[in-house]
Amino acid sequence: MRKISLIAGILILFAGSVWAAVAELDSDLMQAVEDVNKSMASNIALKDKKGSLSDATELGGMFAEIEHFYVSKGDADDAVRLSKKSRELVADILKSVNGGDFDHATNLATDLSRTCKSCHNFYKKS
Structure with a gap:
């Protein structure tokens, strides 16, 4: 019985630390x-196609990760909407x-920065 209690305690502790991490x-x-x-904004201003494409591709992956986080978290409709909008802007x-x-591309990058800012207004802790 002690072993079962010990194992259950470890599992609860582990689950709690995983939950805190996400x-x-x-x-x-x-x-x-x-x-x-x-x-990316700098590369676009310099008309550096290779750098701009590399940065935009990387951002697309990051925004997909952010969207997945907020979908999984639930009760964050604004963040899901804004992360989707960010991915669309990157595309x-x-x-x-x-x-x-x-x-x-410069105008779109400006819109992207504004979208980030509006999400921060909802979710970023001071």
Whole structure:
């Protein structure tokens, strides 16, 4: 009986630590999004197609991860909507950069930054 209690206690402890780890979005990921977003904006301004495409592709993956987090978390409809919008903007940026339309890509990147900011207004802790 002690073994069962010990095993149950360990499992409960482990489950609690896993839950705590996923309770909030990883701040390192969010910092990486910010850094890559700034890099992408700079690459777009420099009309660096290769750098812009690389950054946009990386951001697309990050926003997919953020969307998955908020879908799994539940009760975060605004964050899900904004992360989907961010992925759509990134897809449009990829199309614009591939087409050589850096002016449009700049406008889209500005919209992306605004979308990030509006999500932070809902969810970022001070």
